[in-house]
Amino acid sequence: MTDFIEEVISDAKLELIIFEQHENLYECTLTSVHGKMVKEMKMQPGYGAPSLGNIIYYYALRSQQIDQCDDILDWAKEREQDLNEASTIANFNQLLEDQKDFKILLSEPIYQNLLTALEISQAIENAYPQ
Numbered sequence: 001m002t003d004f005i006e007e008v009i010s011d012a013k014l015e016l017i018i019f020e021q022h023e024n025l026y027e028c029t030l031t032s033v034h035g036k037m038v039k040e041m042k043m044q045p046g047y048g049a050p051s052l053g054n055i056i057y058y059y060a061l062r063s064q065q066i067d068q069c070d071d072i073l074d075w076a077k078e079r080e081q082d083l084n085e086a087s088t089i090a091n092f093n094q095l096l097e098d099q100k101d102f103k104i105l106l107s108e109p110i111y112q113n114l115l116t117a118l119e120i121s122q123a124i125e126n127a128y129p130q
Helices: 003-011 052-067 072-078 086-106 108-127
Strands: 015-022 025-031 036-042
Touching: 003 052, 003 108, 015 052, 025 052, 036 052, 036 086, 052 086, 052 108, 072 086, 086 108
Parallel strands: none
Antiparallel strands: 015 025, 025 036
């Protein structure tokens, strides 16, 4: 696991409880000293349940999508989504809700540190591709 993810888990005192709802579908309850977040995660066959680090990384990437866009128009254009489709607005609103829940779970300072570390990690990876 990436060091900055482990640091977030430690700093926020995160814990994970997983309940398998169906094959490859898990209810994930994340708790911290700051809040609680319950989300369903669908995994590819053969991968098993997600780890706490996987979930944190996933929601950090989702949050980054919103942070990098000025509004729904910018987000839809960047992802080549049609704003006339109801699913586009629903997907955008879900990202906003996920981001809000994630910030509450981590706290604003830990959330900001995570996104900064993620951007640095991505920049290093882009500068030195394998």
